[in-house]
Structures are given as structure tokens and as C-alpha cells.
Amino acid sequence: MRWCHWVNFPVLTIMIWSGMLIYWANDEYSITIFGHTFFRFFPDWFYNTLKIPHRLSEGMAFHFLFMWFFTLNGILYILYTAISGEWRELVPKKNSFKEAWLVLLHDLHIRKTAPPQNKYNAAQRIAYTAIIIMGIGSVISGLAIYKPVQFYYLTWLCGGYHFARIIHFALTLGYVFFFVIHIVQVILAGWGNFSSVISGFEVVNEEPKPIVQTIKEDEHTE
Amino acid sequence: MSTPNKKVKKELTVEQKINRRNFISFAAFTLLAAGAFEGWRWLYKSPEEAAGITGGTRKPLRKALNKTELFFRRVAFSDNHLVKTYPKSMAAKRVRVNSDIGVEANKKFDPAAWKLQVIKKGGEILQISLQELMALPKTEIVYDFKCVEGWDQISHWAGVKFSDFIKHFQLDDYAKMQYVGMETPDKAYYVGVDMPSAMHPQTLLAYEVNEKLLPLEHGAPLRLIIPVKYGIKNLKRIGTIAFSNTRPRDYWAEQGYDYYSGL
Numbered sequence: 001m002r003w004c005h006w007v008n009f010p011v012l013t014i015m016i017w018s019g020m021l022i023y024w025a026n027d028e029y030s031i032t033i034f035g036h037t038f039f040r041f042f043p044d045w046f047y048n049t050l051k052i053p054h055r056l057s058e059g060m061a062f063h064f065l066f067m068w069f070f071t072l073n074g075i076l077y078i079l080y081t082a083i084s085g086e087w088r089e090l091v092p093k094k095n096s097f098k099e100a101w102l103v104l105l106h107d108l109h110i111r112k113t114a115p116p117q118n119k120y121n122a123a124q125r126i127a128y129t130a131i132i133i134m135g136i137g138s139v140i141s142g143l144a145i146y147k148p149v150q151f152y153y154l155t156w157l158c159g160g161y162h163f164a165r166i167i168h169f170a171l172t173l174g175y176v177f178f179f180v181i182h183i184v185q186v187i188l189a190g191w192g193n194f195s196s197v198i199s200g201f202e203v204v205n206e207e208p209k210p211i212v213q214t215i216k217e218d219e220h221t222e
Numbered sequence: 223m224s225t226p227n228k229k230v231k232k233e234l235t236v237e238q239k240i241n242r243r244n245f246i247s248f249a250a251f252t253l254l255a256a257g258a259f260e261g262w263r264w265l266y267k268s269p270e271e272a273a274g275i276t277g278g279t280r281k282p283l284r285k286a287l288n289k290t291e292l293f294f295r296r297v298a299f300s301d302n303h304l305v306k307t308y309p310k311s312m313a314a315k316r317v318r319v320n321s322d323i324g325v326e327a328n329k330k331f332d333p334a335a336w337k338l339q340v341i342k343k344g345g346e347i348l349q350i351s352l353q354e355l356m357a358l359p360k361t362e363i364v365y366d367f368k369c370v371e372g373w374d375q376i377s378h379w380a381g382v383k384f385s386d387f388i389k390h391f392q393l394d395d396y397a398k399m400q401y402v403g404m405e406t407p408d409k410a411y412y413v414g415v416d417m418p419s420a421m422h423p424q425t426l427l428a429y430e431v432n433e434k435l436l437p438l439e440h441g442a443p444l445r446l447i448i449p450v451k452y453g454i455k456n457l458k459r460i461g462t463i464a465f466s467n468t469r470p471r472d473y474w475a476e477q478g479y480d481y482y483s484g485l
Contacts, residue, residue: 023372056370060479151298
């Protein structure tokens with residue numbers, strides 16, 4: 001299922017980029033508290049560096065093509081995870097929320113030991129399940145603003161046209177936030193871990209002989 | 223480690239197995255990444271479609287837009303799916319004016335002398351006055367008008383249902399065709415609409431906004447209000463209406479936008 005991960009990376013990048021081309025046409029979101037605008041998303045230099053302005057129709061055309069790949073890849077991932085039983089490694093357990101806190105403290109070097117884990121630790125379970133739910137949320141809120149008349153029930157579910165658009169926007173910011181932490185964690189985890197996401201296995205040297213520890217998921221996909 | 227005897231096929235060492243599997247994985251990954259990158263380059267640099275009914279976008283993207291429209295029309299479009307309506311009190315007092323193509327203020331136009339021209343078979347033209355249209359049953363709608371740019375506004379319109387108009391002027395045979403095209407009197411702005419969307423029960427030939435006759439900047443004396451489409455399809459100041467089985471020309475579809483722009 002690491003293939004889905006690697007397909008998703010460029011597809012999501014294109015979705016965010018083309019989404020920016022669309023958002024530019026009416027960049028209305030800002031954080032205003034008591035009449036004072038603290039923050040407008042994306043200053044002009046940001047738009048200009050990325051050549052965002054005046055490309056609305058182009059952005060829509062790309063967005064409405066790559067939405068198919070994003071959605072199908074997501075469906076494939078969920079189906080595989082469900083059928084293979086791998087969801088057991090991914091879905092948070094009862095004690096995950098408590099454990100995730102300990103993992104966080106450990107990662108921040110506040111606590112010396114981390115709770116025992118299988119393939120993914122508690123924080124990873126929560127993060128990787130959340131990102132899937134976010135993906136589903138993006139598809140639903142996306143459809144809600146794409147066809148608000150035909151999919152009126154989705155628009156209703158998202159709290160109306162405006163709120164659906166805000167959800168869609170906020171989830172995108174969420175992906176960027178996820179990406180930053182994800183990259184930092186990957187760097188900290190080191191080359192062996194990164195390599196395993198490509199090859200599907202990681203070599204762990206244990207005394208006295210090296211053994212090959214093949215991560216379960218990839219027996220099938222190799 | 224060990225040097226395998228070349229003649230006898232020896233079991234690979236664990237180390238060799240690891241290296242081999244790693245090599246294969248990384249090679250495959252690199253190849254696929256290069257392939258994906260090439261694919262993207264091909265798409266990004268793909269030639270623009272020939273200018274015609276649609277134009278201004280890359281060929282494969284236009285194909286995708288058209289196919290996607292057909293997919294969503296088949297699975298989702300229905301006359302029973304209505305745009306959400308609001309109480310009159312929620313309608314904007316000042317209705318946003320976003321474009322004046324075809325209705326520019328400095329253009330000479332006399333609404334009193336205006337007649338709607340419906341182009342029929344054999345070049346016959348049916349001329350209809352505003353009074354005739356206003357004598358038909360009036361339909362009001364307060365809904366959220368949505369622009370392709372991303373803004374929207376709740377506004378209050380009134381006029382004749384397009385489907386009522388078709389029935390009253392016995393244009394039913396024409397409504398069996400696949401498209402209807404509308405143009406401003408000066409032909410500067412024009413739209414093409416698929417018939418199911420035109421015949422949708424909320425599509426109006428509108429002559430009122432906020433219970434007053436349309437001002438010039440909102441398309442006096444008659445404009446299209448079609449809630450199942452983005453604002454770009456809501457033509458102001460209708461001059462002519464024509465029917466056809468091929469797609470009529472469309473101002474924004476020529477400039478890279480989706481021909482259908484349905485909601």
C-alpha cells in the first residue's frame with residue numbers, strides 16, 4: 001500500500017496547486033477578530049512567485065481531472081487496508097489517545113521511554129487514520145461545492161455552501177501542516193525507515209546475526 | 223562476505239538478498255517516478271485545443287472536462303434537484319454587478335424598442351415583446367447566485383419560467399433539441415446551455431430583480447437566470463434565442479472554461 005502513498009504525493013500536490021489557482025480568483029479568507037484583520041492567507045509575493053494569478057480556468061480544468069485520481073487512489077487504499085486486515089495496525093485503539101501523549105513527550109525529548117508499539121505507534125495510528133478521514137472530508141466537501149444543486153444533501157451535510165468551502169480550505173491547510181510534521185519525522189526516523197517505505201522492508205540488525213524483518217504489508221505487493 | 227562460486231549456483235547470502243531486493247525496489251521506484259514526471263510534463267505541455275466552440279485549454283484537459291460533465295449529468299442531474307431557496311428578507315439589497323460585456327453603459331440601447339427574437343426553422347423569426355412575456359405566469363426565486371470565481375450572493379429574481387415560455391409559444395419541438403443558444407443584441411456575449419438545464423423548473427427568463435424591473439447593468443429588459451449553472455451562463459440582455467443539436471457558441475467556453483459549468 002506504499003504505492004498508494006507515493007501516488008498520492010504528486011496527486012495531492014497538483015490538487016493543492018490547482019486549488020490555489022482557483023482560490024486566487026476570490027481570496028476572501030482572513031482571520032479577523034474584533035474587526036482587526038490579523039492575517040490574510042497568502043500575500044501577493046507568494047502568489048507571484050508561484051505564478052498563481054489569472055489562471056482560474058486552468059486551475060479548474062486540472063482540479064477536475066486530478067480529483068478522479070485522488071478519489072480513486074483513496075478508495076483503492078481503503079479497500080486494500082480493509083480487506084487485508086491492515087486496518088488493525090492503523091486504527092487507533094482504546095488506549096491510543098493516552099499513549100499518543102506519551103509518544104509526543106518522548107519525541108520532544110521530555111520523556112525518556114516510549115510506550116511499546118507494533119508497526120505504528122499510538123500517535124501514528126491517530127495521525128494516519130485522521131489523514132484518511134480528512135481525505136474523505138475533502139472529497140465530500142469538494143463535491144458539495146462542485147455541484148451544490150445536484151449534491152444538495154452533501155452541501156447540507158457540510159453546513160451549507162459557505163461552510164463547505166471553508167472545510168475544503170481548512171483541510172488543505174491541514175495537509176500542509178501534516179506534511180511538515182511528516183517530513184520532520186521521516187528525517188528523524190532516518191534512512192532505513194525511509195527506504196522501507198520504498199522497498200517494503202527494513203533491515204534490523206540484532207545480535208549476533210543480521211535477520212531480515214519483512215514488514216507484513218509488503219509480502220503481497222512486492 | 224563470501225565470494226560465491228561462479229559455477230555452482232549457491233544460495234544467496236542474507237546480505238545479498240537484502241541488497242538485491244533493495245536494488246530492485248529502488249530501481250522500480252526511480253523508473254515509476256521518472257514515468258510520472260514525464261506524464262506530468264506531457265500533460266502540462268500538451269497542445270491547446272483548436273479554437274472552436276470551446277478553446278483556450280489543453281486538449282486532454284478539455285476531453286476530461288467534457289467526460290466529467292457527462293458522468294455527473296448521468297449520475298446526478300435531475301429536475302427534482304432544486305437549488306436551495308431563501309426567504310425574501312435574506313436577498314441582497316444591492317445586487318453585485320460583475321461584468322458588462324454586451325451591456326456596456328456607453329452602448330446605445332433602447333429597452334423600449336426591444337423585442338426578443340426567437341430564431342425558428344427556415345430562418346423564420348418570432349418576435350416577442352416584454353409585455354407578452356409579462357402576461358405569462360410570473361415565477362419568483364430567491365437563491366444563492368454562484369460565480370465561478372468563488373463568490374456568491376443571495377438575490378431575488380422574477381420572470382417567466384423557461385419551460386412555461388416554451389409551452390406558451392409552442393416551441394416544444396425545438397425543446398426536443400439538445401441545446402439552446404442565447405446572445406446579446408450586439409452579439410458580444412453569448413452562451414450555450416444544454417436543454418435539460420434550460421428546461422429545469424428553476425430556469426427563468428427574468429425581467430425583475432428585487433421586485434423592480436431590471437436596471438440596464440443587470441441586463442434589462444430580459445436576462446437569463448439559471449441556478450443550475452455558474453454566473454457566467456446567466457446572460458444579460460437577451461437579444462436572440464436559437465435551438466440546435468450541436469453546441470452553440472459560448473463566450474467563456476472559448477476561453478478555457480468548462481462548456482457546461484453546471485452546479
